[in-house]
Amino acid sequence: MAFKNYILVCGGAGCEANRGVDLYKTLQKELQEQGVENEAQVVKTGCFGFCEKGPIVKMLPDETFYVSVKPEDAKEIVAEHVVKGRPVARLLYDKTQSRTNAKLEDIDFYQKQVRIVLRNCGVIDPDSIDEYIARDGYDALAKVLTEMTQDQVIEELKKSGLRGRGGAGFLTWKKWMFTKQVASNEKYVICNADEGDPGAYMDRSTIEGDPHSILEAMTIAGRTVGASQGVIYIRAEYPLAIIRLENAIKQAKDYGLLGENILGTGFNFNIEIRLGAGAFVCGEETALIASTEGRRGMPIPRPPFPAVRGLWQKPTVINNVETYANIPMIVLRGGDWFAKIGTETSKGTKVFALTGKINNSGLIEVPMGTTLREIIYDIGGGIRGGKAFKAVQTGGPSGGVITSEYLDTPIDYEHLQKLGSIMGSGGMIVMDEDDCMVDVARFYQEFCVDESCGKCAPCRIGTRTIYNLLTGICQGRGTMDDLQKINEIGRAMQKAALCGLGQTAPNPVLSTMKYYEKEYLAHIKEKKCPSGKCRDLVTYYILPNKCIGCTVCARRCPVGAITGERQKIHTINQETCIKCGECLKACKFSAVFRR
């Protein structure tokens, strides 16, 4: 026999610290005392997010969401909700706090996430076209082919305000209109699934979870701009996504939803997959086109834009995976529906890959305008190990950091840009007090050195020079002059580099220099790394007055740098020490000291 109610009590670290365990026990006790232990089960769960409002209780099946629940509230929850079946109003989550969702009438939940792009991910079997069709799949295509003119599709996109999710945020309707307007007997539709920035996996997950949504949207694009051939450019490092795409293409062809005479309307559209070798620069549209044509993946100056002269010199629409995934929903629900979600300039949702020092890392989709605080604390469950939040990196090697001061900034294209970062494709890396910002900048610069195609001098030489200077600073050889140089080279690259890679490569360093100048100065003037990350700048000592000679550190040291007899004071040989910090972690007497 199933229970009538399930009382889910959040067992995340935050809630437990807030007497969540007492709450769990008290609820069980109350069920017994009120004689309804067969009516409801109390279940302890994983972290539900919303940690600042914990302990959280969620009632099933009615999905009631209670916040800040104390053990003293257990009696009332059982008496009212379980016995009488009515919610305890004073404990309910006030959903008007969630500004962004309040606008969307049909989303009437406490959740911060709204899944449009990810609507089918984690719901359908990605290998089943039938399940995709069951959830309105290919209905948008049918509508476009039979009920809409090309201009009407563009008009809906215009109303929707959809902007490209690949980074630059260009209006999708304009791109499609430009391509449509160019007269040509041959046009192409490309899906950019290169996804090369470190920490990003939104596009991979979208394709793996819902490949048909991309095929459907590309076919809609083909019909709208007058193309009959599509290309999905995807890196070979995404084998599962490729297999699912291949399977989806085959199924769609079998059903006549792709190929010749689609749905009997006389419209032809084919899609082929092109594998990239995993170079970051091949995500840049002109380099991507070169690579697709079999040439070396190097960018060329624009204009002409691909809309005018793209693949095989023909007019080409090129959009990102996430951009496409939005399109069937816009066609079906209308541009006005989409435009209700988000902010003035940025409509709809954005998918982020939330990673780094966060409790609930994950793939999330939130309305534009959601604040970083909501993402990190309400969805992400806060910083791991109860450490202090330091910064979020968005936009990968083209982006910058956002500091704790700006946690309440609504996330959209304009706000992020104002802060010196960018939306990027959606990687969001959370950093805590242990992360060194100079080291972070050095990491991204190294990435750009590796990934620079070498065609233009500002990028080829600039990334290398900045990287060398940053390495010097991390190793204690930095001078104030270096900061000046980085600034000058960076500004020059922003103006002179050929493509987005070089133009944005200085962003991580310039952004961290702006917000964490003190950290740079500590490295340069005091030769110190405040977070202890830069090994060349830290020294480990054993404090003689605290060491009791327990030998734990000596046994833990991986290079045998610690000597000392049992019950005698130990010492660290600085020549041998590799500064891994294991001794600091191992010592129970606070005798190891880092400087």
Next chain:
Amino acid sequence: MAKLTLEELKKLREEKRKELNNRRTEGKDVQVIVGMGTCGIAAGAKDTFDAFLKEIDQSGLTNVTIRQTGCMGLCHSEPTVEVIVPDMPSVVYGNVNPDVAQRIVRKHIVGKIMINDHIFDKPAADIIK
């Protein structure tokens, strides 16, 4: 499969929607849905999938379908599994190793009792009706 016309697509949709929403018609009223994106598979979702197959086989249950799906978004607690049992609210379990899979079959599916410490909140409401 022959190529679809507009009408046939509509008919197919109606049929499949009923099937997806209501599998009872086939006598299989319990669904176990395993997240099998790269992230889930890397965390061991294939073993979890196999553990469900084995446990269901051994307990002689004939009313359970096991399906795969993409990433549910809960990367911090892969592998993730959604469990749908009639008369019970559907829930998402995280960190489902083969051992937890066995407990889900025995306690949740057979005993109708939810398991502590593994349930996570579904991240968002479904916008498709």
